Amino acid sequence: MKPADVLVIGAGPAGLAAATAASRNGCRVAMLDDNPAAGGQIWRADITRPHDEDPARAAAIADFHTSGAALLPGRRIVDVPSPSTLLAEAGGHFETYRWDRLILATGARERFLPFPGWTLPGVFGAGGLQALVKGGYPVAGKRIVVAGTGPLLLAVAAHLREYGASIVTVVEQASTLQMLPFAASLLRSPGKLLQGAGYRRTLGATPYQTGCWPISGQGDETLRSVTLTNGRRTWTVECDLLACGFHLVPNTELAQLLGCTLQGSFVQVDSQQQTSVAGIYCAGEPTGIAGVDAAQVQGEIAGLAAADCSPPPTRLLARRAKEAAFGRRLTHAFRLRPEVLKLASQETIVCRCEDVTFSQLQTRSNWTDAKLHTRCGMGPCQGRICGSATEALFGWQLTSVRAPLFPIPVSAFCDESSSLNAPSAR
Amino acid sequence: MPDFDLVIVGAGIVGCACALEAARAGLRVVIVERGVVGGGTTAAGMGHVVVMDDSPAQLALTAYSRSLWRTMAPELPGGVEYESRGTLWIAADDEEMAEVFSKQTTYAQAGIASQVLDPRELAEAEPYLRSGLAGALLVPDDGVLYPPVAAEYFLCEARRLGVVFLSDHEVVRCGKGRIQFANGTSIESERILLASGASIDLLPSLPIQKRKGHLLITDRYPGVVSHQLVELGYLKSAHKLTADSVAFNIQPRLTGQLLIGSSRQYGDESREINHAILRSMLERAIEYMPCLKGLSGIRVWTGHRAATADKLPLIGPTADPTLFLAMGFEGLGITNAPGAAVLAIDALLGRASIIDAAPYLPSRIQQEAVHA
Ligand SMILES: Cc1cc2nc3c(=O)[nH]c(=O)nc-3n(C[C@H](O)[C@H](O)[C@H](O)COP(=O)(O)OP(=O)(O)OC[C@H]3O[C@@H](n4cnc5c(N)ncnc54)[C@H](O)[C@@H]3O)c2cc1C
Ligand SMILES: Cc1cc2nc3c(=O)[nH]c(=O)nc-3n(C[C@H](O)[C@H](O)[C@H](O)COP(=O)(O)OP(=O)(O)OC[C@H]3O[C@@H](n4cnc5c(N)ncnc54)[C@H](O)[C@@H]3O)c2cc1C
Numbered sequence: 116m117k118p119a120d121v122l123v124i125g126a127g128p129a130g131l132a133a134a135t136a137a138s139r140n141g142c143r144v145a146m147l148d149d150n151p152a153a154g155g156q157i158w159r160a161d162i163t164r165p166h167d168e169d170p171a172r173a174a175a176i177a178d179f180h181t182s183g184a185a186l187l188p189g190r191r192i193v194d195v196p197s198p199s200t201l202l203a204e205a206g207g208h209f210e211t212y213r214w215d216r217l218i219l220a221t222g223a224r225e226r227f228l229p230f231p232g233w234t235l236p237g238v239f240g241a242g243g244l245q246a247l248v249k250g251g252y253p254v255a256g257k258r259i260v261v262a263g264t265g266p267l268l269l270a271v272a273a274h275l276r277e278y279g280a281s282i283v284t285v286v287e288q289a290s291t292l293q294m295l296p297f298a299a300s301l302l303r304s305p306g307k308l309l310q311g312a313g314y315r316r317t318l319g320a321t322p323y324q325t326g327c328w329p330i331s332g333q334g335d336e337t338l339r340s341v342t343l344t345n346g347r348r349t350w351t352v353e354c355d356l357l358a359c360g361f362h363l364v365p366n367t368e369l370a371q372l373l374g375c376t377l378q379g380s381f382v383q384v385d386s387q388q389q390t391s392v393a394g395i396y397c398a399g400e401p402t403g404i405a406g407v408d409a410a411q412v413q414g415e416i417a418g419l420a421a422a423d424c425s426p427p428p429t430r431l432l433a434r435r436a437k438e439a440a441f442g443r444r445l446t447h448a449f450r451l452r453p454e455v456l457k458l459a460s461q462e463t464i465v466c467r468c469e470d471v472t473f474s475q476l477q478t479r480s481n482w483t484d485a486k487l488h489t490r491c492g493m494g495p496c497q498g499r500i501c502g503s504a505t506e507a508l509f510g511w512q513l514t515s516v517r518a519p520l521f522p523i524p525v526s527a528f529c530d531e532s533s534s535l536n537a538p539s540a541r
Numbered sequence: 542m543p544d545f546d547l548v549i550v551g552a553g554i555v556g557c558a559c560a561l562e563a564a565r566a567g568l569r570v571v572i573v574e575r576g577v578v579g580g581g582t583t584a585a586g587m588g589h590v591v592v593m594d595d596s597p598a599q600l601a602l603t604a605y606s607r608s609l610w611r612t613m614a615p616e617l618p619g620g621v622e623y624e625s626r627g628t629l630w631i632a633a634d635d636e637e638m639a640e641v642f643s644k645q646t647t648y649a650q651a652g653i654a655s656q657v658l659d660p661r662e663l664a665e666a667e668p669y670l671r672s673g674l675a676g677a678l679l680v681p682d683d684g685v686l687y688p689p690v691a692a693e694y695f696l697c698e699a700r701r702l703g704v705v706f707l708s709d710h711e712v713v714r715c716g717k718g719r720i721q722f723a724n725g726t727s728i729e730s731e732r733i734l735l736a737s738g739a740s741i742d743l744l745p746s747l748p749i750q751k752r753k754g755h756l757l758i759t760d761r762y763p764g765v766v767s768h769q770l771v772e773l774g775y776l777k778s779a780h781k782l783t784a785d786s787v788a789f790n791i792q793p794r795l796t797g798q799l800l801i802g803s804s805r806q807y808g809d810e811s812r813e814i815n816h817a818i819l820r821s822m823l824e825r826a827i828e829y830m831p832c833l834k835g836l837s838g839i840r841v842w843t844g845h846r847a848a849t850a851d852k853l854p855l856i857g858p859t860a861d862p863t864l865f866l867a868m869g870f871e872g873l874g875i876t877n878a879p880g881a882a883v884l885a886i887d888a889l890l891g892r893a894s895i896i897d898a899a900p901y902l903p904s905r906i907q908q909e910a911v912h913a
Binding site: 196197480481483484487488493494495497515517518519522523524525526527528529 | 576577578579580584620689690693708757758759760801812814816819820823824826827833834835836837838839840841842
């Protein structure tokens with residue numbers, strides 16, 4: 116019998132673990148990712164410090180390579196031309212991929228919430244700025260405010276300091292009280308937060324204010340200052356950049372395009388990480404925001420299941436349950452306070468692609484209504500940014516996902532000449 | 542006494558236009574919709590307001606409706622994005638050029654302005670079209686608009702005149718002066734106007750078939766296309782009754798985005814994208830305008846037209862004296878909404894219409910088909 120062809124989408128911790136497990140168990144595996152190197156968000160390669168290798172990343176990537184799985188980087192899945200093919204864009208040309216088993220490990224992205232000034236140049240996503248810095252964007256000497264919510268803020272602040280930025284402050288909207296249960300679990304395993312670099316030592320010197328949040332950014336051409344509040348008092352700090360994110364939301368668009376059922380905002384999976392569509396598995400952040408350890412164990416289970424090694428070892432199941440519990444504490448600790456959902460003024464832009472303001476959206480009844488009548492979410496980002504904001508702000512459930520997942524040239528829908536069947540790349 | 546003189550089922554552009562017309566006639570109206578206003582086929586359409594001369598009746602209704610759009614134009618809110626850029630009917634060869642001339646004659650007889658462009662003039666008007674085309678007919682008074690906002694505009698005007706709107710209300714039964722909702726409640730009314738677009742669940746015997754279409758929208762490229770472009774071969778495509786077909790059709794939006802169409806398919810009621818059809822549709826477009834290849838496409842979607850055998854809508858009374866129709870607009874419901882609304886309310890009130898309403902009467906098809 117011909118070994119099963121397994122295609123893994125996303126080369127973060129979940130994808131790496133899945134590909135490794137499937138390949139070790141006899142499958143022919145190819146893993147695609149839109150970045151130039153494997154690692155995903157947490158282990159994003161740093162072009163400025165190629166030798167600063169994180170041991171966990173190094174181990175995962177070494178395991179992946181010795182398993183014999185193939186890495187196909189620089190490829191972004193943009194469409195699902197038929198139920199069993201994926202269309203990938205690779206530096207301007209297009210490739211078609213088929214599979215016997217598909218593992219989706221597409222990770223998460225940051226949530227942005229609109230407030231006056233959030234669209235000014237100089238305002239970045241927290242993880243987004245971190246990624247830029249790893250790509251060579253200089254922050255040395257820059258005064259940076261880090262704001263929003265989630266464990267990512269501290270990791271980002273520490274990272275930016277390493278690169279010579281001066282962190283004005285880190286403001287976390289969750290109160291100390293709300294974060295307590297989470298802090299306790301961090302104390303039990305501090306590595307969880309700061310995996311990815313040795314910046315633990317820099318963290319101590321960073322001001323961290325809980326129960327505080329940004330209410331506006333000021334500046335004419337670019338950001339000059341940020342106004343912060345703790346609900347009782349309001350103050351303004353000068354800065355060059357604001358790195359701001361309100362925790363993470365799952366990348367479920369590809370799963371949805373493939374017809375996988377969602378449960379709430381997440382991809383629904385069974386005990387083997389299989390989605391509602393037979394032969395399609397999902398692991399990591401799309402199934403729940405629970406950090407790198409959850410991503411790895413889910414990935415391994417998915418990889419084993421795709422290789423027909425079932426049931427999964429109880430040791431993995433136990434670890435997955437433990438990490439899921441960590442994820443629930445995380446979600447609870449960093450839940451949004453009502454105040455941060457009311458920061459936008461009437462004129463604040465919510466959808467940047469189509470310039471839709473808060474007041475235009477206020478009168479709409481749901482996401483479809485808003486899309487149709489204001490064109491919110493109809494621009495090139497397809498609602499990836501404003502959709503998670505309106506979900507938080509108005510409680511709108513995002514409805515259908517439309518192809519393509521990312522803008523592609525019109526000819527890409529026609530072109531069959533560059534088709535190739537993978538994962539025979541090995 | 543019932544609370545309403547008229548219940549309208551369906552808040553697409555047709556139902557909304559009817560609501561406004563009925564309110565203007567002094568009727569007490571409730572309009573009910575299972576989803577959101579303009580969320581049906583109206584959300585999928587291209588918004589080309591176009592005079593078509595497929596048949597004398599089609600010419601009469603599109604010309605009348607277009608004149609109503611042009612009268613309304615100054616009052617339309619900015620969000621409707623109404624623009625009168627003019628249609629270019631593009632002829633690829635001499636055979637199609639002969640059609641250009643006969644089309645011009647037909648239009649002239651109907652008082653519709655048009656102008657024949659030779660290849661050089663066509664290239665000047667639309668420099669990105671491929672070379673070697675035979676010419677075109679410019680119909681300067683045709684327009685384009687953004688349909689969901691136009692539908693909502695009609696609805697808002699109607700509500701200002703007292704019309705009641707119920708969204709998220711699915712009707713499960715209608716006829717004999719009564720409509721019933723999925724939640725069990727019902728409304729009685731002397732008259733019911735069914736404007737449910739391509740969905741005929743409420744009256745399965747209606748001679749309407751779903752005809753699926755695909756569209757793609759690009760990122761913003763202001764200046765690439767200046768007119769509403771349609772290949773003359775489109776007529777051949779739109780008229781085919783059976784086979785799947787595609788035709789080159791581009792509508793520029795105010796933002797510089799281009800809507801690229803179009804396809805026609807029977808027998809596929811799903812909303813899923815058919816990549817084979819999509820491919821041939823886009824290949825056709827690229828054939829006419831090679832630069833489209835490199836433009837960034839941001840979204841593809843589908844919609845269902847409500848097609849009748851003679852390609853004319855069903856407007857007017859049925860065998861059930863309480864039940865009236867305003868459906869079956871195929872690919873012209875955006876264009877025809879204002880004219881159809883006048884005809885429908887005329888029929889309801891027993892008034893004479895400004896154009897001959899006979900060709901659109903549901904009774905023309907098959908008597909028994911429109912029995913409730
Ligand atoms: C911007 C950002 C920064 C983060 N930084 C940290 C950090 O410093 N420390 C920390 O503990 N946690 C961080 N996290 C959280 C991190 O996501 C999780 O801890 C963990 O890495 C999740 O692993 P994963 O494999 O599920 O997803 P990811 O690591 O996100 O991997 C998913 C991969 O799939 C790729 N992908 C997605 N869609 C497609 C597609 N259509 N085609 C091709 N490839 C695709 C993505 O580019 C990505 O490489 C960050 C998250 C984000 C969003
Ligand atoms: C791809 C494509 C391109 C097109 N391009 C153009 C163009 O350029 N120009 C043009 O003039 N036309 C165009 N059309 C046609 C045009 O979009 C339609 O003719 C028009 O939108 C029909 O409007 P409607 O109000 O009849 O139907 P719809 O917009 O479908 O409205 C019917 C409404 O009734 C509601 N409804 C149905 N059943 C029930 C029920 N049981 N209870 C409650 N509510 C119900 C639906 O939810 C819906 O909102 C195009 C169509 C397609 C598909």
